[in-house]
Amino acid sequence: xxxMTQSPSSLSAxxxxxxxxxxxxxxxxxxxxxxxxxxxxxxxxxxxxxxxSLQSGVPSRFSGSGSxxxxxxxxxxxxxxDFATYYCQQSYNYPLTFGxxxxxxxx
Amino acid sequence: xxxxxxxxxxxxQPGRSLRLSCAASGFTFSNYPIHWVRQAPGxxxxxxxxxxxxxxxxxxxxxxxxxxxxxxxxxxxxLYLQMNSLRPEDTAMYYCARDPIWGQGTLxxxxx
Numbered sequence: 001x002x003x004m005t006q007s008p009s010s011l012s013a014x015x016x017x018x019x020x021x022x023x024x025x026x027x028x029x030x031x032x033x034x035x036x037x038x039x040x041x042x043x044x045x046x047x048x049x050x051x052x053s054l055q056s057g058v059p060s061r062f063s064g065s066g067s068x069x070x071x072x073x074x075x076x077x078x079x080x081x082d083f084a085t086y087y088c089q090q091s092y093n094y095p096l097t098f099g100x101x102x103x104x105x106x107x
Numbered sequence: 108x109x110x111x112x113x114x115x116x117x118x119x120q121p122g123r124s125l126r127l128s129c130a131a132s133g134f135t136f137s138n139y140p141i142h143w144v145r146q147a148p149g150x151x152x153x154x155x156x157x158x159x160x161x162x163x164x165x166x167x168x169x170x171x172x173x174x175x176x177x178x179x180x181x182x183x184x185x186l187y188l189q190m191n192s193l194r195p196e197d198t199a200m201y202y203c204a205r206d207p208i209w210g211q212g213t214l215x216x217x218x219x
Contacts, residue, residue, distance in 0.1 A: 001169070034206070036152075043202055043209035044144075044152065055207055087152055094166040096142070096154040 002026050002090050006099030012107040019075045021102045023088035028068045032092035035064055035073045038101075039084045047086075048073065078104070109133035111141075111203050116213030119193055127213055129186040129203030137161070137181035143188050145199035146212075155201070156188065171197075193217045 003026040013019050023033065031051035036044040046055045048064035051071055061076045075082055083106050088099040115127040129141070143155040156167045156177040165177050176189040186203050193215075200212040 038152075043211055044204075045209070046207040049206065089152075089154075094157065095168045096157070098152045098154065101151045 001095055002029060002092060002097050004088055004090055004097050004099040006088055006102055008102060009100060010103040010105060012105050013078050014107045015078055015080060017078045017107075019078055019082075019104060021073045021086055021088075021104075023066075023071045023073075023099045025069045025071070025090055025092075029090050029092035031067050032090055033064070033066070033071045034089045034091055035062075036087045036089065037082075037084050038087065044087065075104075080106075109208055111205065111208055111210035113201060113203055113210040113213035116201065116215045118216045118218060120219050121194060121217055123193055124189070124191045125193060125215060127188040127190065127201055127215070129188075129210055131184045131186070131205075134205075134208070136179075136184040139205045141179065141186045142204045143177060143186075144202045144204055144209075145197075145215075146202070147196075147199045150199075153199070158186070190215070 005024045007022050033051045035048040037047050038044045047058050047062050052064045063074050065072050083104055085101045085103045087101050112130045119125050140157055140159050142157045145153050145155050158165050158177045158179050162179050174192045178187045195217050198217050200214050202212045203210045
């Protein structure tokens with residue numbers, strides 16, 4: 001199975017900060033990575049697919065980059081509604097696997 | 108509107124069975140593979156299973172293989188997850204998903 005190692009597991013940031021979350025795959029997965037945001041008590045919300053494609057309706061302050069084994073989710077100018085937990089997921093093969101999550105908290 | 112709605116969760120004793128349902132609306136259900144994803148209380152996301160658009164292909168996480176069965180009825184726009192031999196570690200919120208659409212989840216608690 002492909003392991004997705006996400007870091008950091010948590011971070012504290014202020015509104016308008018730039019935040020980056022990384023995910024490393026245990027093997028080459030090309031660009032088959034999705035990024036999700038999950039707010040407490042809610043279902044996950046797809047932000048980025050194919051490593052760098054912004055899902056329709058998602059603010060442009062979210063962006064994704066990377067290929068093969070190393071991937072990054074960047075949030076420029078963090079907003080109050082962005083305080084949540086973020087997950088990467090590989091969709092290269094089954095079983096699909098998620099990273100452990102990154103909780104973004106208010107500093 | 109486009110949505111997925113899960114049902115069937117509840118409290119069940121270890122070793123017993125439960126069947127979850129996921130009703131789809133607002134899109135052509137029979138065109139898409141659909142997934143089950145779960146989340147134990149306070150933990151991360153775990154992919155459970157997927158079924159192809161026509162039901163001919165199914166894949167499972169190792170943690171549920173041989174105990175859970177995913178199926179679908181395209182005439183009813185409904186996805187199912189038959190869960191047998193339930194264990195305490197199966198306690199979780201269960202979501203059905205067809206990106207970018209996710210249901211609100213149904214909670215399964217396995218406890219004596």
